[in-house]
Amino acid sequence: MDLFEVELQKVAWERTECGCGESAAHLPDKIRSLFFLSEGHGDGEAFTTALNDHVMTPADALLPASAAFVPVACAALTGPLSEPARRETLGWILRILGPAVDSDDPIAAECVEAARRGLWVLYAEVMHGESEAGAAYAFESLMLIEEDLERLRAVQEAAGDRLPWDLRSEEI
Template sequence: MNPLELVEMEIRRHDWSAMLCGCGESADHVPALLLELAGQAEKGDGIGYDGVERHVVSPADMFLEPSLPVVSVIMAVLASRTPAYSRDAYTQMLLFILTADTQAPVPALRGRDVAAECEAEVRRGLWHLYAEVLSGASIDSGSYAYEILTLLEEDQERLKQLQGTAGERLPWDLRP
């Protein structure tokens, strides 16, 4: 299986050209950025997290039209066999999106609860975050995934069990 096949499939589900991007243009260039980041094996290989995040959430922490589709792409990344660095960048971006403060900066999002929509999308794939923590592939990605779980997981006993099971796969400040 192509490690990016799920990511490519999820990207194709969205009409990126109909969305206004954080850079002020159509978001039709965002899929290429997402695929580039998904294929990166190491920092410096390409665009990096900082090159994508400004297209998704504004500098004032406001949701933009591509926010929800990008969350669905991130969940596809977590379900794929993508390189460790790209997983780090994507889980960091997911945490950044989920902690954005402000709603509806653009007319297309007015009347929508984009934060709740993003959270619902992540909740559908919550087990991928658990797997990311326990994989031990990257302490960074695992810690971002754990922090996301602390925001969304309603079963605090399960979260406590995860923390104990993960042990040294989490950074010292997230361990029990």
């Protein structure tokens, strides 16, 4: 059993609210199949479409499924993922963190805390990930949750061309 499965099995999905309005009991199989798409299966559109209205509401509001998804996504990033699945996983983490960081909602706080527990996974993606888009998503997520701004600035400088030009010059 890998770390991804450990995290996936920790969640009481049947008691977790899903964005589709039902229990999230159907999400583990959906997440498993998406995370382990083999290389060459599209550009990630299937991944994004399959999670729409499940991990968040149709209006991009956070749900218990959002908070459950973040640690599972971070755990998946520690294993072998295709580049599209890796990039889209990082994109979903950022998509969840965007509305979470400025919210007083307890679910938002859970999302941010789960991402902070995966901080080093995000840093590894910035420094060693397979794509510039993935590095950008990881860095933007770090910009939202990292409390050590000195470390974040140092990584921004060290990452250099791994980040898009706008993030290389972003004032932190």
